[in-house]
Amino acid sequence: MALGNWPISVELPVQWGEMDHFGHVNNTVFLRWFESARIAYFQHLWSEGPSSEAVGPILARMEIDYRLPLQYPDTVRCEATVTNLGNSSFRMAYRLFSEARGDVIVAEGDSVVVMVDYRSGKSVTLTQKLRTAIEAVEADG
């Protein structure tokens, strides 16, 4: 079982309106991009989308390092990977590349995703089916 293979990648244009008064892409936008990579990953795990089931993933923690400022125009590529499987949670990492800056990493993130029963709000154990699905996605990376 090998994790951390960065199997998922989404490409997104920087939109002018994502810049704030400082003339840089606002810090909240990076989390939107991380989310888009995370959801693209989830599409491989829950074909109907996570919201259609009684048990699903929630974001419990995020760490983000903003390494370089971004500006419009640019195109970013956000990669995601699962780096660790816990009992009822797993870790996902993210890295963001800027085309305008020559494809260097401009931000990195690390998050904890917990599987919860949406009705009770309680965490639930990762199923073997989910573990296998994650490993299959990583094996394609």
Added chain:
Amino acid sequence: MALGNWPISVELPVQWGEMDHFGHVNNTVFLRWFESARIAYFQHLWSEGPSSEAVGPILARMEIDYRLPLQYPDTVRCEATVTNLGNSSFRMAYRLFSEARGDVIVAEGDSVVVMVDYRSGKSVTLTQKLRTAIEAVEADG
């Protein structure tokens, strides 16, 4: 002089987080996409970006018809064109196409952009240079 040729087009992925509680792309996101097409158009008119000058465009009015709801995943294409040149303003129209819906129009917009002196806040007459630049962009459409 022929306007309304839809010379500008931007393609944007629908992001999961752009959907609201109803499960459709939120109404505000359409204006962000229209803005992205408008700014792409402006890139042809002001090479340094409109904000670098003392006189620049501001959005004074927007009309938008939401024709069909959008959902993730999808890719939209937003087209923009100038349809009329006034004394100190011009009209821009927008149309938005959904790939997932077979490239049909899902929203249309019409706006008034006024040229203002950012220091005084007063509108200023469109320069001949700007008129010519807009006509050149439309001629390429």
Added chain:
Amino acid sequence: MALGNWPISVELPVQWGEMDHFGHVNNTVFLRWFESARIAYFQHLWSEGPSSEAVGPILARMEIDYRLPLQYPDTVRCEATVTNLGNSSFRMAYRLFSEARGDVIVAEGDSVVVMVDYRSGKSVTLTQKLRTAIEAVEADG
């Protein structure tokens, strides 16, 4: 039956991050504020929230006039009213006041809200119950 009484009002702080590169509140944010006033109005019509029913409102059209630019810090007040009841739709108007500018109107909006069956996507006739509820909200204005 008297409509257009502006019975609903929400007060919202301008957030610094709502300004774009031009240093003004971005045009999309005004629609978010209109939406907040619209939803506050809807809270009076559907106590459980519109999304809990099979039939509900969708925004079909929006017109907005941006009269004055806004900046952080400021507090805005957004008022909403129903101005007309149609067969399967109704019109809602919005006006936005800026505290920093001495409580003047900085933007005005007009929209068409259509009642649709979410499963079929078809519009449905306004129920008498809904008409009465709207009139009751306006009568309190």
Added chain:
Amino acid sequence: MALGNWPISVELPVQWGEMDHFGHVNNTVFLRWFESARIAYFQHLWSEGPSSEAVGPILARMEIDYRLPLQYPDTVRCEATVTNLGNSSFRMAYRLFSEARGDVIVAEGDSVVVMVDYRSGKSVTLTQKLRTAIEAVEADG
């Protein structure tokens, strides 16, 4: 010198449109609220706003723990404090309270803010004036 006194507090209404498809306030919105508390703090440090100077603060790192989901309607209070002064950076912490949940903490954050020269992009040493200003804000907490 005592830091970590939570001197700054901003109160913000949860807007309906800030919820995503899961029916909870989207993870990016929490960073917008943290930013609003951070900027409110900065207003005490740079009366003209940080962007008006050649040297200013940038967000270099953010950690956030999402403890409880939020829904509309609610009002949140976001508090901010500086917890440590470094050579060219300082740490700011955030905590977010939900009125609807009985004023409990629903999210906590920790960030690194670096002082940079906007022209060169290089970090610069915290001035004694800035250190004194931060200590004065904390002393009022």
